[in-house]
Amino acid sequence: MKIDMRKIYNFHPVEPAPDPGDLPTGGDLYYECAECSDVVSSVPHIQSACQCGNLSGNGGVLRVKDPVKVRVVRGKLK
Ligand SMILES: [Zn+2]
Numbered sequence: 001m002k003i004d005m006r007k008i009y010n011f012h013p014v015e016p017a018p019d020p021g022d023l024p025t026g027g028d029l030y031y032e033c034a035e036c037s038d039v040v041s042s043v044p045h046i047q048s049a050c051q052c053g054n055l056s057g058n059g060g061v062l063r064v065k066d067p068v069k070v071r072v073v074r075g076k077l078k
Contacts, residue, residue: 005030005039009075020067028076031055031062034069042072 005011011030018024023031025042032039038050042062049056054065064070 005075008078009039010078011039011073011075014072014074018072020070023064023067023070023072025062028074030073030075031064032071032073034071035066039073039075 009030011032014024014029023042027043029042030039031042033050033052033054035054036050036052038052038055040048040050040055040057040062043060044057044062045060047058048062054069055062057063
C-alpha cells in the first residue's frame with residue numbers, strides 16, 4: 001500500500017532552489033517529482049519510489065534519474 005506523504009507532512013520548497021547537480025539530502029528533506037508530483041524521502045529507509053520511476057531508493061540512498069525534474073522540499077510533521 002502506498003502512503004500519501006502529504007497527509008502526514010507539510011512540505012515547503014527549499015529556497016533558493018538547490019543546484020540539480022548537487023541536491024542536498026537530509027532526514028527532513030524530501031524530493032518532489034516534477035513529472036508525477038509524488039514526494040519521496042531524500043534518505044529513504046524503506047523501499048520508496050515515485051509513480052513515474054524518476055525517484056527510487058532504499059537503505060538510505062535515493063537514486064534520481066533526472067535531477068532537473070526534482071523539487072527539494074522540507075517536510076514537517078503535521
Ligand atoms: Zn515521478
